[in-house]
Structure formats: C-alpha cells, structure tokens
Amino acid sequence: MPLDLIVVSEQLATVDHSAVATLERQLGVEMPSGYAEFMAAYGEGTVCDELNVWGPQRILNRVEQARETWVQDWFWEHPRLAPGDFADAVPVGDSSNGDQLAYLPRHGLVLLPRHRDGAIDAGTSYTRAVQGFCTDGTLVAPSAVLWFESWVQQSCYENWSGGDRGRVRDAVAALGLHVAVDAPDPHAITFLLPAMGGHVYIMEAGTQDLHVHVRFEPQHVAVYTRIAAALTAAGTGGRIRWGAEPAEPHTSK
Secondary structure (H helix, E strand, O other): OOOOOEEOOOOOEOOOHHHHHHHHHHHOOOOOEOHHHHHHHOEOEEEOOOEEEOOHHHHHHHHHHHHHHHHHOOOOEOOOOOHHHHOOOEEEEEEOOOOEEEEEOOOEEEEEOOOOOEOEEOOOEHHHHHHHHHHOOOOOOOOOOOEEEEOOOOOEEEEEEOOOHHHHHHHHHHOOOOOEEEEEEOOEEEEEEHHHOEEEEEEEEEOOEEEEEEEEOHHHHHHHHHHHHHHHHOOOEEEEEEEOOOOOHHHOO
C-alpha cells in the first residue's frame, strides 16, 4: 500500500506501472518494493517539503551522472559498502539539502547525507524509506503529518520577513483555510492549504528574525490574496516572489 499523504496540489502526474516496468527493463534492475505503487498514487513531487521523489524519466536522465559521481567522489563510510557497489546503483530521490536516496539492487536503499560522512541504510521498501526520511529525525526535523506537493505545474513562490511569530501564525490560522498543520520543531509551523495548492511555512530563526515562505498555484490567486492580506495585517512584509506568475483574479477558482 502507498503512503497516505495529504495532497495539497490540485493536479497529480501519476505514473502507471508500465512506465516503471520500462524503467526496470532499461536499467536491468527491479525497483524497490513500493516504488511503483507510490508513483501510481502520486507521481513525482516533494514529500513534507523535504524529500524529492523521482519518476522513471528523471531517473533515466540522471542515472549515469549519479553513478559516476558516487564512484569518483565517494566520501561516505559504511561497514559493508564501497564506491564500487554504486556502479549499478539507481538514484531515486534527493533533498533540498543535497542528501541523496540511492537504490542498490543487491543491498537496498541507502541515504547519502550531504553534511555527514556516514551512509545510512534505509531498508528495502521505498515507502518506508520515504516515510522514515520525513519522520525519524535523522537528517531533517520529524514531520507530524505526511504531505505531498506535485511538480505537474510550476508554482508561485514568495518569501516574506518580519513580524511576530505568534501573531502571524494566528492570522493564518484564523482564515480557516488549512486542512492540517505540520510543526516539525518548536520554531517552525507549516499550514497545508489545498485550497491554494500549496502551503505557508513560518519559521522563527532568532529572537527577532521571522521568515515566512508561501507556495501557491497560479490559478488559486483569490485564496492567496486572502493569505497575503492576513500576513500584511499581522505585520510581516518584504515580499520577494519568483516562479510562475499568478493568474488574473477572474480566472481563479
């Protein structure tokens, strides 16, 4: 069974089993258990704003370069693995921090941290490896809920800054637009907003340093406008935007 994830994106680009079977034939390996089921349920995207899960085509596009890098630039330690064991390994995901998730057909899934020397065994189940990355607290703060954002369309991104964390948090919560809240550590909280096709992440980096990250899909500009108004009223500002451009208000849902 695939993971039960809260989907905040409006659309998914799911991958049928035949595409995974084609990947396996081209690579000459059998993908880990749970991979085909995950792709069929969700497709490519990001889990908990931390782990990027790759579809068959992205894997094919990057497998040769990944193998060369692992063999040539190996710096991790593992009691049973050496660089040569990665000659036929398959990259199946990565994180925004540069951590890599690799699949070794004769061994299983292995996490290769960007900022640690030790490679980490992640079992033989793709589903459990994804869940563990986001919840066990080894490399990232453990998420309280599991959620998913698809890459099927480009989103709009914004960074805001300043204000009081409690006031900003309460302003977003008062709108009642979120379906769940993820609070991986005492200084950060994420509101999951399918109505906006994204999320609002609020992080207090210091005693007077507040950062707010907003992601939304262009067609949901009407809902985003309510979020933006709440953030402004709560005293945060300094907005910087990149990514897609929002749709005109009359085209939003």
